[in-house]
Amino acid sequence: MAQQGLAGIRSHYPRLSDKEKKIADFILKQPETIVHQTISQVADHLDVADATVSRFCKRIGYKGYQALKIALAPEIIAPNEMLHEDITDSDDAKMVAEKIFQSNIRTLENTLQVLGENELEQAADLLLRANRVEFYGFGGSNAVAMDAYHKFVRSGVPAFAFPDAHLQLMSASQLSNKDVAFIFSHSGASKDAYQLLQTVKKSGAKTIAITGFPKSPIGQQVDVALHTSSEETAYRSEALASRIAQLSIIDALYVTVIMRQKDKAQASVEKVRNAIAATKM
Amino acid sequence: MAQQGLAGIRSHYPRLSDKEKKIADFILKQPETIVHQTISQVADHLDVADATVSRFCKRIGYKGYQALKIALAPEIIAPNEMLHEDITDSDDAKMVAEKIFQSNIRTLENTLQVLGENELEQAADLLLRANRVEFYGFGGSNAVAMDAYHKFVRSGVPAFAFPDAHLQLMSASQLSNKDVAFIFSHSGASKDAYQLLQTVKKSGAKTIAITGFPKSPIGQQVDVALHTSSEETAYRSEALASRIAQLSIIDALYVTVIMRQKDKAQASVEKVRNAIAATKM
């Protein structure tokens, strides 16, 4: 059974006709609208015949328009059970964990929605073409930068990160226009990170940032800005919550980079594996 | 708007007529069947008129039968037919990101399932009663330990972590039986981490670990072991994937600890906030 909701529409896409692609685009772009619309409303909106929409549904594997709507609903409407319950003092440790985990899942879902397709491609492209990639973060964001380094060092891309604020600044001043600086700053308003960004821009290196605030000083000045969306819960700030999203973005970029330079990365991953093998029992 | 799917039907139940209750019973008992049935099929099955079913839908707050079906679908069809699609070479960067994010969401769901309620309470208890808490991790796990430190330093619990492997070992040798050592090791088989654990145990300090392998040397020797469950995808190992889960467990413990010593932690969070305020623009 090859019916797969939105993913199914995407996988059929290359084989669709022009009109069918138009229908698919509409659904993929705004799935929440069609679920409550008649086939005639959809057809009118797209200037196609009702029959064309009906045939589209059959083409991608459903019995008809009704069956498509039912299949799409779960991807569009959040199940009611996942209520956003805040943490209360009477919660035991497992209940706290459940709520935190649910909140982190929502952070991932929301971040995936605001993540720009163009920005992702641009960032991957910059990383792939860089002579040197340096990851920077101040305060709590430094742990994310170090984590990014641990991943990218396996990719064959020459990657670096520094646990010390001073070292970060010094190294940034040595970059050239063939290099990429990757900055983590949730607020986009950290003085240290901003100052480092000015240093980097003087060197001519390209800049990428992951931030929760697109309109922030850093968010506006980098070449490519990737955005997170996280929520504040009782006892835990938004910045702490955004770690998960930042790390997931790095994961995605890391995998994209590895995939696109497969042979070179394979050799590099192998070298790292051999190098750390002796540290395991 | 008081429409709430199955829960909404339940909350209206006491006010329904006999026939309406019959319809509600059928839906509550077998919601998966009605979603793909016409109103006439349902009415015939229950020996009621089509009109009665239609009126029932309006009675509980929907525009009609179609709207009810759409609203119920998310509670019936696995919220994610969230196919476990592996990453392929033809994926663009956004598709890679979607698959990675979905994988991370599954990691959180799975980890929440295997997380032991007792172990969580024991870990929180140890952290709350500790004179000193030190977080340790080698290689990529060190970034997780540093992240944990950045969170716990706000809690009022005296917390420490070290970016240097050597410093970790030296500090571990100075612990006492009033202290807690918290170790991150995905495999539970890292030589460095195991050696450090032996040092810690000699000092009499209590030990907590987060590991993906409960039966590992480290997993079996610590006082409290918390487990992650993560999956391997193309181009990304299980260990890299487990970062998200480890961080979420730390989040949960951090919030639990803060919550249980509210006044003391509040003051501490405030102090940290003031201390870093000057680093923001």
Place this chain on the structure above:
DNA sequence: TTGCAATATGAAAATTATTTTCTTATTATG
């Protein structure tokens, strides 16, 4: 107990929605 008003229900009618069929247009291939 009876009468009346309110509510529930089914059947039929009306309306809406969807699917299929027929015809024409378009495209690709030899």
Place this chain on the structure above:
DNA sequence: CATAATAAGAAAATAATTTTCATATTGCAA
């Protein structure tokens, strides 16, 4: 250029849903 295959729209056919009308049932007050 001719032909076959495919795509698309309009109309017809079919299916599904909702509303209306008539009747039955229930509850309450006198």
